[in-house]
Amino acid sequence: MIQFLSQLVQAQSTLDKGEVAASQVISDYFGRHGVPCSIDTWDTTRANCVVHVRSSGRKKALLFACHHDVVPPGDSDWRYPPFSGLIDAGKVHGRGSTDMKGGTAAAATAICEIVAEGVPLEGDVVFAATAGEETDSCGVRRFVEAKADLPHFAGVIVPEPTGFEIVSAHRGLLWLNIVTKGKTAHGSTPHLGINAISSMKQVLDLLAEFSIEAEPHPRLGSCSMSINTIEAGKALNVIPDRCTLGIDIRTLPGQAHQAIIDRLEAMLVKLDERHAEFEASISIIRSVGGIETDTEHEFVRAFCAAVDIKETRAVGYTTDAPFLTPLGAPILIFGPGEGSMCHQPDESIAISAVERAVAYYKKIIIEFLT
Ligand SMILES: [Zn+2]
Structure with a gap:
């Protein structure tokens, strides 16, 4: 053997x-x-x-x-x-x-x-x-x-x-990417572009207050959420047109992953309504229940x-x-x-x-x- x-x-x-x-x-x-x-x-x-x-x-x-x-x-x-x-x-x-x-x-x-x-x-x-x-x-x-x-x-x-x-x-896991999209421009003329990092900052500000509603499990404790990756920018003199955030959410057995995604989507819609230039989307990287x-x-x-x-x-x-x-x-x-x-x-x-x-x-x- x-x-x-x-x-x-x-x-x-x-x-x-x-x-x-x-x-x-x-x-x-x-x-x-x-x-x-x-x-x-x-x-x-x-x-x-x-x-x-x-x-x-x-x-x-x-x-x-x-x-x-x-x-x-x-x-x-x-x-x-x-x-x-x-x-x-x-x-x-x-x-x-x-x-x-x-x-x-x-x-x-x-x-x-x-x-x-x-x-x-x-x-x-x-x-x-x-x-x-x-x-x-x-x-x-x-x-x-x-x-x-x-x-x-x-x-x-x-x-x-x-x-x-x-x-x-x-526990289960739900890995998500949030991507903000902007418009590239020369670094010396930022007013001609839309900075995807600035858009992502607005997402991050709201995420800081975002909590996942779930009763703690008697044996598994609470669910957790952590922002573990961020990627943006190609050069110091270019306005970034894309910023990608990676979020690692650990869920409890029976917890609906779609409900979490729906709440995050609603958060992005709110930002979209507030700022004309804001554009963002969510994609699921991995979703496994508990x-x-x-x-x-x-x-x-x-x-x-x-x-x-x-x-x-x-x-x-x-x-x-x-x-x-x-x-x-x-x-x-x-x-x-x-x-x-x-x-x-x-x-x-x-x-x-x-x-x-x-x-x-x-x-x-x-x-x-x-
Ligand atoms: Zn294994």
């Missing part, structure tokens, strides 16, 4: 390279264990791979929903090359080892071992490694669109690195009992889990590796954690499917 994880890291499934090579590594691994795996490829470089182990069908199925894309290694120097997949000092090193190829390898291994041991299954087990979680979640959306081909699930496990805490709730699985649900209680962990946790970050809600099954996030390692230079995962995950996933399969 550790060689498999190392090869998965070497597959270098960043946005520019895509997930075809990683899907092939996973498919080959299942293939070596006699478990058929299908690869769904689109747009040349994008790929999902799906395994469906069939059973007597007396019980509802389980889904292990992984993503096999990774973020780029960044500009920092790495101790080991980021896509070496080097195995050293009890760890597998490289981009994606923690987020989330460790969990992916563990889920695949657990399924292969269950099949090899001839455990009679009464419910199907489905494994999916989907594309683009770090960017636009295109893979999980494509997977869920084909849900007519999928069985009914008792529950969904997302093997993201939670340090073996059971995560049952997380998630909250009922902790009293029988799946959650049985899951907690199976892995002998009493409490579930709520976290601030986002996963692909909200895109899985159309499957109509409770979702838990539970996997090896520490969240603090995600997207960092020198990313690595302890082999012992991946091995522990295999044991947990096998227990869960046996608990629910036999």
Whole structure:
């Protein structure tokens, strides 16, 4: 399994390279264990791979929903090359080892071992490694669109690195750009142009007073909003005709993202009415809802009992889990590796954690499917 994880890291499934090579590594691994795996490829470089182990069908199925894309290694120097997949000092090193190829390898291994041991299954087990979680979640959306081909699930496990805490709730995110448009002119004659930065200042003044109305969540706290990027201006002697603001909003489960956008639109309309020269628009960069699985649900209680962990946790970050809600099954996030390692230079995962995950996933399969 550790060689498999190392090869998965070497597959270098960043946005520019895509997930075809990683899907092939996973498919080959299942293939070596006699478990058929299908690869769904689109747009040349994008790929999902799906395994469906069939059973007597007396019980509802389980889904292990992984993503096999990774973020780029960044500009920092790495101790080991980021896509070496080097195995050293009890760890597998490289981009994606923690987020989330460790969990992916563990889920695949657990399924292969269950099949090899001839455990009679009464419910199907489905494994999916989907594309683009770090960017636009295109893979999980494509997977869920084909849900007519999928069985009914008792529950969904997302093997993201939670340090073996059971995560049952997380916030959503809404990333927006606001663009103000102006008219360019020579820097020495600003009265002949419309300065998009000056227009943006008016937006910023109103945003300083803008708050998102939402009752704080008992476990997730409040929603948050932060202006994290601003871009404008080409040269010191040119009046800028475009200014782009990037806003990062973190929402609570069930919160309507469109309502937030509508209020921001209304704010821009107000500025437009006040100033003849004002022109601005909003675009959605990313919108992912929050998630909250009922902790009293029988799946959650049985899951907690199976892995002998009493409490579930709520976290601030986002996963692909909200895109899985159309499957109509409770979702838990539970996997090896520490969240603090995600997207960092020198990313690595302890082999012992991946091995522990295999044991947990096998227990869960046996608990629910036999
Ligand atoms: Zn991840």
